C-alpha cells in the first residue's frame with residue numbers, strides 16, 4: 281500500500297482501518313478479515329473496548345506484530361501523568377503487546393474543564409507520554425480532536441512532536457483551518473469518520489458526490505476517500521463486510537480534478553457528527569476495570 285511519510289521520517293500506510301466499536305467488541309473475525317484484505321494499520325482506543333479483539337486478531341492472523349501498526353488512545357478520564365501510565369499498561373495488556381506504535385490523547389478538554397486548566401492537563405499528560413517513548417513502550421505520539429489552539433499548546437511545550445492529529449474529516453466537514461494548521465506544522469491530519477458514518481441524506485445523499493461517483497464509476501465512499509487522500513489526509517474507514525473493506529482500498533485508479541477538490545472542499549456543512557472538542561462534553565467513560 282502507498283504510504284505517508286511522518287515528521288520523524290517513519291511511514292504509515294495511506295489508509296488505516298477504524299474499529300469503533302460495537303461490531304468489533306469481542307469479535308476478532310471482522311478484524312481478521314481486514315488483515316486478510318491487506319490492512320496493516322489499525323485505529324482503536326481504550327474507550328472503544330476493541331483493543332482486546334484487535335490484539336486477538338493480530339495474534340491469530342500470523343502476520344507478525346512487527347508488520348502491523350497499532351494506534352490507540354487514552355480517554356479523558358485517563359489524563360494526567362499517573363493516570364496516563366496506568367492507561368498505557370491497561371491498553372498494552374488488552375492488546376497483548378509490549379509496545380504501541382502510535383499513542384494518542386483522545387480529546388483535548390476533560391469533562392468540566394473550564395478556563396485555561398485544560399492546557400496544563402494536556403501538557404502534563406503529553407510529558408508522561410514522552411516518557412513512555414523514552415521507556416520504549418510507545419514508538420510515536422499523536423493527538424485526536426485537537427484544533428489549532430489545542431495543538432499550539434502542545435507544540436509549544438513538547439520535546440517530541442505529535443506525528444498525527446485525528447479529526448472528523450469528510451466532504452461536508454473538511455475543517456480547512458484545522459487541516460491547514462496541521463500541514464503548516466508538519467503534523468499529518470488523519471480523518472476519523474471519513475465516510476461520514478454513512479449518514480443518509482447528508483454525505484451519502486449529496487448531489488455533488490453522486491455526480492462525481494457516476495462520472496468516475498466509483499462509489500460515493502470511494503470519492504470521499506480519494507478526496508481526503510488528494511488533500512494529504514490519511515483516512516481510517518471502518519467496514520464490517522469484506523466487500524466494503526476491499527472497495528475502500530480500491531481508490532487509486534482515478535484522480536479528482538483541482539476544481540472537483542475545490543467544489544468538495546466548499547460543500548455546505550453536512551453530516552457533521554455533532555461533537556465539538558470545546559463545547560460538547562462527552563459523558564462517556566472508558567472502562568479501566570475491564571482489563
Ligand SMILES: NC(=O)c1ccc[n+]([C@@H]2O[C@H](COP(=O)([O-])OP(=O)(O)OC[C@H]3O[C@@H](n4cnc5c(N)ncnc54)[C@H](OP(=O)(O)O)[C@@H]3O)[C@@H](O)[C@H]2O)c1
Pocket residue numbers: 297298299300301323324386424425446447471472473474475476477478499501502516517518519520521523524525527528
Ligand atoms: N478520534 C475520535 O474521536 C474518533 C471518533 C469516531 C471515530 N473514530 C475512528 O474513525 C473510524 C472510522 O469512523 P466511523 O467508524 O465513525 O465511520 P466511517 O468509517 O465514516 O463509516 C463507517 C460506516 O460506513 C459503512 N461503509 C464502510 N465502507 C463502505 C463502503 N465501501 N460502501 C458503503 N458503506 C461503507 C460501514 O458499513 P459496514 O460496517 O456495513 O461496512 C459503516 O456503517 C472509527 O472506526 C474509529 O476508529 C475516531
